[in-house]
Amino acid sequence: MSLCTGLNRCGKSCRLRWTNYLRSDLKHDGFTPQEEELIINLHKAIGSRWSLIAKQLPGRTDNDVKNYWNTKLRKKLSKMGIDPVTHKPYSQILSDYGNISGMLNTGNQIGPLNKNLNYASTPKLEPSSVLTSFPNTNMMNMPREFQNRPSNENIVPSLDFMSHQFQQVNINQETIQPHFFNEATSSCSSSSSSNVTQLNPLPQSYSCQLSQVQNLPSSSFNWSEFLITDPLPFPGFQQQQDRHFPGFSSSTNPSTFAQTPPLNFASGNEYGLNQVGQEEGIGKFDVGSTIGGQTNNNRLEASSSVSSFVNSILDKDSEMQAEFPDILDESFDY
DNA sequence: AACTGAGCCAACCGCCGAGAC
């Protein structure tokens, strides 16, 4: 390892120090509400691709964004009753899992638990020690948000979500029943009112009554049911996914996606990010409606065959090609 | 004043891909 001249640091450390701290164009003040909103929206669209998110925030580094997310935003969302990984209300996650139970028998298996646990971002919580029941599921029936996550974030609800459940159970046993998988179908719609909204700088679509969490479907659960032998629905699926969603697949270098020009990753109008993007004169690229989000409710039906899944990908690809030919066809030189 | 726990954030770690040789 070679050291920088006169410094007891390697070149890599010096580069990181420069890029994360010393660069003159970096902001060192706090995040604005607009930046905060953009981070949340981008995270919802593309997950923890911090470098990509940071590219949309002038003067911020990926480290800045990552730290801010881990220390502030994640907790903030969690307190609001929103799973910071899926960006869905906890009650809706449980509802989804309740609705898709029983599909495991179709043959799709859920993969290695240790891999899946990487998806969860809250440390210091051992799911196997705290969670003993959860609805059955499988890859093809996962909420789309899960399916479009990087492969290491694919399968199970986040530990934020789980810890939230247990916090609710432990902290307020009078309002949240310990057996929180009681039958219920409630989920937070975009028009749902909320007590949380008062504390919530985000739009109502993100709001959810925490009390809804208690009304959850009952189902026996065993962690082993999340195990997958093959996380991909068919051989070559990953390659297809890479081809159609470059930058969104785990096997693709995120830099591929980074090669797109500055974009506004508004997931619909949930966060008013279109306005932010327009103010900055950047293009609009509605990831939420085309790829990762639920705006169009293009969730795969539980009965979808593999071919229909592929077709849906191809359809989306065609739509994207038609809508953003300049972006998708453009080549970049660095 | 001393201790403790939580929050924050710069720095580090390990992995991966690209490019040079």
Added chain:
DNA sequence: AGTCTCGGCGGTTGGCTCAGT
């Protein structure tokens, strides 16, 4: 083709600060 170096990335750690007791 194989090896090495470099840079980028996301995840994690360690030390500092500060509020609470």
